[in-house]
Amino acid sequence: MTHLPFVIGAYAVFVLVLLADAIGSWLRLRAARRQAQSRQQRQQARQSAQQAAPALTAELER
Amino acid sequence: MNPIVRWFHQLGSPPTFDRFAARWSRVFYIAALPVLLVGLWQALLVVPPEARQLDSFRILYIHVPSAWMSLFVFALMALYAAIALIWRIKICEILAMACAPMGAGFTLITLLTGSIWGKGTWGTWWDWDPRMTSELVLLFLYLGVIGLYHAIEDRRSAARAAGLLAIVGVSLLPVIRYSVDWWGGLHQRQSISVFGDSAISSAMIAPLWWMVIGTKFWFAGSVLAKARADNLDREAGKAWVGERVEETPR
Numbered sequence: 001m002t003h004l005p006f007v008i009g010a011y012a013v014f015v016l017v018l019l020a021d022a023i024g025s026w027l028r029l030r031a032a033r034r035q036a037q038s039r040q041q042r043q044q045a046r047q048s049a050q051q052a053a054p055a056l057t058a059e060l061e062r
Numbered sequence: 063m064n065p066i067v068r069w070f071h072q073l074g075s076p077p078t079f080d081r082f083a084a085r086w087s088r089v090f091y092i093a094a095l096p097v098l099l100v101g102l103w104q105a106l107l108v109v110p111p112e113a114r115q116l117d118s119f120r121i122l123y124i125h126v127p128s129a130w131m132s133l134f135v136f137a138l139m140a141l142y143a144a145i146a147l148i149w150r151i152k153i154c155e156i157l158a159m160a161c162a163p164m165g166a167g168f169t170l171i172t173l174l175t176g177s178i179w180g181k182g183t184w185g186t187w188w189d190w191d192p193r194m195t196s197e198l199v200l201l202f203l204y205l206g207v208i209g210l211y212h213a214i215e216d217r218r219s220a221a222r223a224a225g226l227l228a229i230v231g232v233s234l235l236p237v238i239r240y241s242v243d244w245w246g247g248l249h250q251r252q253s254i255s256v257f258g259d260s261a262i263s264s265a266m267i268a269p270l271w272w273m274v275i276g277t278k279f280w281f282a283g284s285v286l287a288k289a290r291a292d293n294l295d296r297e298a299g300k301a302w303v304g305e306r307v308e309e310t311p312r
Contacts, residue, residue: 003118025287032294040304
């Protein structure tokens with residue numbers, strides 16, 4: 001094959017950019033899911049703390 | 063209501079879009095792989111060398127589909143941005159902004175592969191040829207849209223500002239398309255036509271269509287994955303996001 005370094009270089013650019021884009025999308029999606037998950041856990045922890053608080057207040061008043 | 067119209071309306075809802083994007087981004091990525099592999103195999107190993115450029119012409123099979131995609135993606139981004147501005151549809155804002163990174167990627171491929179091809183055939187990496195210069199301006203526009211979207215804290219205001227830039231930027235597309243006819247330069251005139259006769263041999267054109275379809279599928283997968291991530295970011299804290307994250311713990 002003639003011009004082999006040029007052909008390899010051009011196809012490598014094509015493959016690398018497509019792969020970088022796919023990996024970038026996957027990482028962004030993973031980060032968004034993790035963020036949503038930690039937010040969900042924080043919300044649940046806050047809710048259970050609020051539920052426990054009235055019981056504690058009643059106990060202290062007694 | 064017409065079922066198709068109703069489906070479009072439902073798709074505007076963030077939870078429905080999330081389900082749709084989760085399924086179809088994967089389908090498009092998986093569909094793109096065999097199509098691109100067939101295209102690459104034909105482009106590199108099946109098609110005979112061209113009479114004058116010999117094997118360096120094989121760069122055409124990645125350069126031309128990427129160039130077409132760089133224009134198509136920008137037009138699509140501007141269309142989504144216009145819909146978002148007129149009808150205030152949040153998912154269209156998200157889709158418009160999800161188009162920009164992949165569009166910039168295709169423009170970068172076009173410029174780099176064109177530069178490599180130019181060195182092999184014209185003897186120069188770069189020339190301020192009208193087609194090359196206008197394509198470089200397109201890359202700057204994509205980067206401008208991405209930069210503007212990330213520079214403003216409020217997501218909706220950011221998407222509106224960046225969308226407006228995309229709509230204004232559409233005026234560059236005919237300049238890129240007709241630059242060779244208007245000003246000449248190193249690039250040759252159009253030799254491949256989607257609907258009419260092409261100037262290149264039919265034996266050499268098959269891989270090009272495989273690559274054109276493959277890049278479209280890849281783009282569809284990419285844009286849906288990015289839009290899904292942005293949608294989850296914007297909707298974080300809503301009940302459906304929590305349910306969805308718990309449903310699929312990966």
